[in-house]
Amino acid sequence: MxxxxxxxxxxxxxxxxxxxxxxxxxxxxxxxxxxxxxxxLSPILPSKVVCVGRNYAEHAAELGNEVPKEPLLFLKPSTSVIGPRDAIRLPQQSKQVEHEAELAVVIGPPGARRADRAAAERAIFGYTCANDVTARDLQKADVQFTRAKGFDSFCPLGPWITTGLDVSDLEVRCEVNEEVRQLGRTKDLIFDVPTLVSYVSHVMTLLPGDVILTGTPAGVSPIAAGDTVTVRVEGIGDLANPVVALD
Amino acid sequence: MxxxxxxxxxxxxxxxxxxxxxxxxxxxxxxxxxxxxxxxLSPILPSKVVCVGRNYAEHAAELGNEVPKEPLLFLKPSTSVIGPRDAIRLPQQSKQVEHEAELAVVIGPPGARRADRAAAERAIFGYTCANDVTARDLQKADVQFTRAKGFDSFCPLGPWITTGLDVSDLEVRCEVNEEVRQLGRTKDLIFDVPTLVSYVSHVMTLLPGDVILTGTPAGVSPIAAGDTVTVRVEGIGDLANPVVALD
Known part of the structure; x- marks a missing residue:
């Protein structure tokens, strides 16, 4: 490797x-x-994956939520990370697993702690695609997102890290079996990338290799065994993963 | 080291x-x-810290919550971990930071994935004390616990890992400046330790060194700069940390 x-x-x-x-x-x-x-493989093995919820207004609305006044943070465990073409495995506990296509930020050395906007921009190594796979039924039942978003294989990352990218207005797309399900643009992010990196770094130190998922646009929908889910962020590439039943 | x-x-x-x-x-x-x-230092640097909310009935009640039907999981980032005598640093974002004394489980090699109760017991390397430091005001405002419990220094662990311990009925105590604030017994855990390890391992693979915080008994209360907080779990030892303002 x-x-x-x-x-x-x-x-x-x-x-x-x-x-x-x-x-x-x-x-x-x-x-x-x-x-x-x-x-x-996954282009990075992060010590933590920090995610941002409800960061596109249309997606917040489709799940019946208000747009938050501050970034809504949650964590996915590092054990949820898989790479391109690795299988998303559907757990037995859920009957409704959904895709969430996202632009992911990869933090470079030396990391970021209490970074202002300029320092936050300097802390960014590059960008990759992410799928914030979510057991929607468990998310609703639990209130806390940890279980619903924390299963092994629920964080595909890849296909690689693109450096030097202007992410202010990129298309974020999700296709299931070549049918377009999500289509958004990063210009519609409620909190933009430097704001997110700065905000997170005022809570928890970001280490080199840590990843921030910036939120998903509208159009989330269920996936089933046999599907192939492809996240495509303009200027980065395609992150495609098959979906299989756990057993 | x-x-x-x-x-x-x-x-x-x-x-x-x-x-x-x-x-x-x-x-x-x-x-x-x-x-x-x-x-x-912290006796372990975990890849993840999995926490369990509302696992003592009296504590759930003191915050106005129901006892959950299944373990309520959330994560603290590894960057929140500190060791004995390291300072708990109060962030500017919160006006109400509280202690939560807990029994912590340390997973040993080879880890645990979809472990039944017996396998879960074999996966346990030992136990230590933890303080699940929480910005109570942010926890209530955010709903998601991530920010409120994820600040740097918000997960003191130690003083060491005790092996071969029967944890079925141990006193869990928290003192602030030698005044007892929390006093519970692990026999009152709603979900016992093997149940928790098994449950978590059916969601996310537990790697060697990962830590599970088993929940806090009643009596949580605010801490302030200048305080010393001591978590004491019977049969393990004392985990004492001073509290300081961040700046």
Missing amino acids: SFGVVEGDPDGLTVAEIDGHPFGQISFTSQRWALADVRL | SFGVVEGDPDGLTVAEIDGHPFGQISFTSQRWALADVRL
Whole structure:
């Protein structure tokens, strides 16, 4: 297992292997592969995944919620993280598991603690796609989101981390079996990315590799065994995961 | 920094240094210190801290809540963990920070996934004391517990991990400046320890070193800068932390 840089034109992407971890000075080994010949894992193993609820007005409304006055935070455990093409496993406890396509922020070194807006922007290493998979029935029953959003495999991340991206107005899309279910734009985020990073960093120190999920647009809907769910954030790429029953 | 075994009689405890990590086969170095000459850190750096709300009936009632039908789970970030004598830092966002004394379960290798009751008991490495520090005003305002319980320094753990302990009926006590504020017994846990470990493991895989906080008895109350909060679980020891203002 190693890190690499994805480069080239969209029809012929290649992966150039990095010597060590991408958070340091990047130096390349001599290894190059066609992207199709590589199995991508989650591009980061975060110490924590901090999520933001109700950050698009239309999504808050579709679940009957008000837009919050401050960012609404919750956590997904690191054990929920999977990579591209890994299976989302439907737990027996739920009869209604849903997709939530999101833009994810990856924090770089040295992290962020009580960062103002400018420091928050500097703390961002890059962006990836995320699926904040949610057992909607358990979320409603529990009130606390932890169980509903914390099952193993409920946090697909990937396909890679895109650096140097202007995320102020990107399309966020979710397709289930190539049918579009969610379609939003990051310009409609109630709290924008620097605001979120700064806000979280005033509560808990963000460590390098930590991930913030910025909220999901309207259109959340159930997924079933046999489906393939694809999250696509403009300028990043496709995060596709099959859905399987746990047993 | 190293791990050690605390041994000897209560009036003359010593620490015997371990070569490596205590989750493997334990072998000792030749180093021995008097406990008073050692600075104790948090005895474990968990990948996640899973907490259980409203697990004592009297505490649920004092905050006006029903006893839940299933364990009520939430997470504290690993960045909230501090050790014995480290300062609990009061954030500017809250005017009402409270102590919550708890028995904490430390998971050992190889962890637990979908463990039945017997497997859950085998997955337990030992026990320590925890203080589930909570910004009560933010907890009520946010509904989600994440911010209120997730600030840096809001999860004191320690003073050490006690193995081989029967936790079915232990006193759980909290003192603020030597005044008793909380006094409960683990026999009054609504969901007992093996039930909790099994339940959590059916949601999220528990990794070695992960910690489960089992809930707090009645008597939670505010703490202020200058206070010292001491959590004492019978058969384990004292976890004492000073309280300071953040700035």
